[in-house]
Amino acid sequence: QKEVExxxxxxxxxxxxxxxxxxxxxxxxxxxxxxxxxxxxxxPELIMFIYSNGDKEDGRFTAQLNKASQYxxxxxxxxxxxxxxxxxxxxxxxxxxxxxxxLIFGQGTTLQVKP
Amino acid sequence: SQTIHxxxxxxxxxxxxxxxxxxxxxxxxxxxxxxxRQAAGRGLQLLFYSIGIDQISxxxxxxxxxxxxxxxxxxLSSKKLLLSDSGFYLCAWSATGRNTIYFGxxxxxxxx
Numbered sequence: 001q002k003e004v005e006x007x008x009x010x011x012x013x014x015x016x017x018x019x020x021x022x023x024x025x026x027x028x029x030x031x032x033x034x035x036x037x038x039x040x041x042x043x044p045e046l047i048m049f050i051y052s053n054g055d056k057e058d059g060r061f062t063a064q065l066n067k068a069s070q071y072x073x074x075x076x077x078x079x080x081x082x083x084x085x086x087x088x089x090x091x092x093x094x095x096x097x098x099x100x101x102x103l104i105f106g107q108g109t110t111l112q113v114k115p
Numbered sequence: 116s117q118t119i120h121x122x123x124x125x126x127x128x129x130x131x132x133x134x135x136x137x138x139x140x141x142x143x144x145x146x147x148x149x150x151x152r153q154a155a156g157r158g159l160q161l162l163f164y165s166i167g168i169d170q171i172s173x174x175x176x177x178x179x180x181x182x183x184x185x186x187x188x189x190x191l192s193s194k195k196l197l198l199s200d201s202g203f204y205l206c207a208w209s210a211t212g213r214n215t216i217y218f219g220x221x222x223x224x225x226x227x
Binding site (some may be wrong): 044046 | 149157158159161164174205214215216217218219220221
């Protein structure tokens with residue numbers, strides 16, 4: 001059973017701080033990794049994706065991937081109250097199937113940014 | 116740009132009644148299409164995916180079915196709903212050969 005694990009939280013950070021969200025996955029052959037943000041009652045929206053080991057930055061967001069440790073994280077700098085949401089980690093397994101969006105999702109981490 | 120729409124946004128259905136959720140994608144051709152379900156307190160679960168018209172794969176055995184009568188149209192159906200079918204249903208698409216998926220607005224289903 002391929003799994004993606006996230007701490008459900010809530011993770012509470014003060015406004016302006018760095019929020020660090022973590023995710024581990026079980027399939028060592030996984031190739032693609034995604035972070036989605038989901039506001040309460042809404043559908044998930046893509047924040048960013050990462051394929052290679054290391055860091056990838058996009059504005060206030062940085063995704064970090066360590067395939068050896070099977071670990072992916074999302075850092076949010078200068079956190080704002082509007083960042084309060086559930087963050088979903090998703091992984092495309094290395095099952096050799098054609099490139100499709102058959103992603104495995106974690107249960108998400110709820111982030112609360114307090115003014 | 117590409118857009119995805121699904122409807123209805125919310126519905127309350129009695130146990131044993133049928134279900135039809137519809138999803139359409141605009142601005143792209145031959146997309147991969149998906150139906151996910153998010154039950155309360157649980158993660159997103161892939162129900163069906165389709166790589167082309169009438170090419171549908173089921174990921175989880177259940178009393179739901181999916182159809183793709185047109186290239187950019189995906190329909191989720193049930194003949195008889197169960198209480199356990201309640202949840203947030205999400206249609207999604209990805210470009211052919213790509214892993215990144217984009218979700219529609221979602222449909223809240225409550226079976227009573």
